[in-house]
Amino acid sequence: MVIAINTKALLPDKLEGFGYYIEEIFSRIAKNHPEHDFYFFFDRPFDKKFIYATNIHPIVIKPQARFPLAWTIWYNWMLPIYLKRIKADVFISPDGFCSLTTSVPQCLVVHDLAFLHYPQFISKAHLRYYQKNTKRFLNKAKIVVTVSDYSRQDMLQHFQLAANKIQVIGNAANAIFQPVTEAESESIKTKYTDGAEFFIYTGSIHPRKNLINLLKAFSLFKKRLRSNMKLVIAGRLAWKTEEFTKLLATFKFRNDVIITGYLQRNELAILTASAYAMVYPSYFEGFAVPPLEALQCAVPAIVANSSAMPEVGADAYLYINPESAEDIAEKMMLIYKDENLRSRLIANGSERVKLYNWDDAAEKMWQCIQLAATTE
CATH class of the missing domain: 3.40.50.2000 (Glycogen Phosphorylase B;)
Known part of the structure; x- marks a missing residue:
């Protein structure tokens, strides 16, 4: 398979939630499945340390997508061009956004619906984007992955989705977090x-x-x-x-x-x-x-x-x-x-x-990727 992944959150010296999630899950999947090709899509120059295996191929897609207009251009205008160019079988987006214009099957990761519960804690422009597009993203994706049953139930309550479309894969702690002397x-x-x-x-x-x-x-x-x-x-x-x-x-x-x-x-x-x-x-x-x-x-x-x-x-x-x-x-x-x-x-x-174990999470994600690629 040719597997494309949104890796915009892999930022050198700035890794946080989405970035750590991508690193933990997709470094393992790429290493565990050398028979497949993985394309990491960045929106700015990348650090080579994020190319975890020889079957990972990095591509920079412009523009830098850090605000709503740029998100629309990146996901709906530019991304489909590159997905077609590499003949992608599936696209995975770990940040809750996906392309509304590609025909390539998509596996979407939505960590939570915080914007619905605490809209006051998000900028008005970003809030409008979430309000306008989240339901469309969820409907467009073949498979939706989330990190807890709470978030799964939250999505089922607020959006009309088939229950079997949403899969729960929990996070974990990195192995570096251990007791010290x-x-x-x-x-x-x-x-x-x-x-x-x-x-x-x-x-x-x-x-x-x-x-x-x-x-x-x-x-x-x-x-x-x-x-x-x-x-x-x-x-x-x-x-x-x-x-x-x-x-x-x-x-x-x-x-x-x-x-x-x-x-x-x-x-x-x-x-x-x-x-x-x-x-x-x-x-x-x-x-x-x-x-x-x-x-x-x-x-x-x-x-x-x-x-x-x-x-x-x-x-x-x-x-x-x-x-x-x-x-x-x-x-x-x-x-x-x-x-x-x-x-x-x-x-x-x-x-x-x-x-909670990242190896188990990566294996479950791999199953979801396969499911998304083969779901009619």
């Missing part, structure tokens, strides 16, 4: 927190991640316990961050909040494994990989009790009401004071992470 932990604390214990949030900074309430909760934690605990926020400023940066500038405990910016994965893994606990108060997630990465590092995770997160974590997470800074603070204090609870969550987490 005490010496490694102390070294990373010296580097980031002057040796103090710390809570950690990892991920980009934007309103849906609910970091305003995290700051408020951390303030309550500090006032009530008077500990030297720090809060590390490991991620880049994404969009609509004005309220967050304004609050942080006047935050009483701002010297106890460390913003690392974007980190390479190996550094992020060591930092995560050195934390006392992860706090992940996001309002809405189709899966949420960072808390699972924490579990794999033997670090407990305090996680919102919303969307797909209880499905993923079950009894391995300590749950919070993301709307309540008071509740977030109480759970941070609880895990700080109750070592038995912390140990139990770590033990539960070590079992929970065994359910």
Whole structure:
């Protein structure tokens, strides 16, 4: 088969959610199936490190597609030309967008429908694009893959789709996320927190991640316990961050909040494994990989009790009401004071992470690709 894949999110030194997903899944599939040709479609110059096998052929398709008009041109005008040129048997798009103008069968990955639930956290132009096209994308695709049963049910509720069209393939934590030695932990604390214990949030900074309430909760934690605990926020400023940066500038405990910016994965893994606990108060997630990465590092995770997160974590997470800074603070204090609870969550987490495996996910994706290519 000739298999084309949208790999626009493979950005050197900027890998995040979609990019990590593509790397984990499609590097494995290409290596496992050398008898097939894989075409990676980029929208800008690419790093050769993303060409994971000799049967991967990179192609740059212009323009750079980072806003609605460019998305329309890239997917509907330019992409069909290249799909026809390489005689593609199937096209896979991991970012929720597909081509409405090609006749090539498509396998579409939709991680969540956050734009329906929290439209205020997305730009108006992007929101209009999602509102106009998501249903069309779902109808156009031969097979739709999503990352949790929550997201599957969400799509079935909001769009009239055949239930067997949507396949669930869960995410996983990268193998680099592992427990660290005490010496490694102390070294990373010296580097980031002057040796103090710390809570950690990892991920980009934007309103849906609910970091305003995290700051408020951390303030309550500090006032009530008077500990030297720090809060590390490991991620880049994404969009609509004005309220967050304004609050942080006047935050009483701002010297106890460390913003690392974007980190390479190996550094992020060591930092995560050195934390006392992860706090992940996001309002809405189709899966949420960072808390699972924490579990794999033997670090407990305090996680919102919303969307797909209880499905993923079950009894391995300590749950919070993301709307309540008071509740977030109480759970941070609880895990700080109750070592038995912390140990139990770590033990539960070590079992929970065994359910999610990138090798299994890649094999299931391969089956979906074959299904999309042969579905009439």
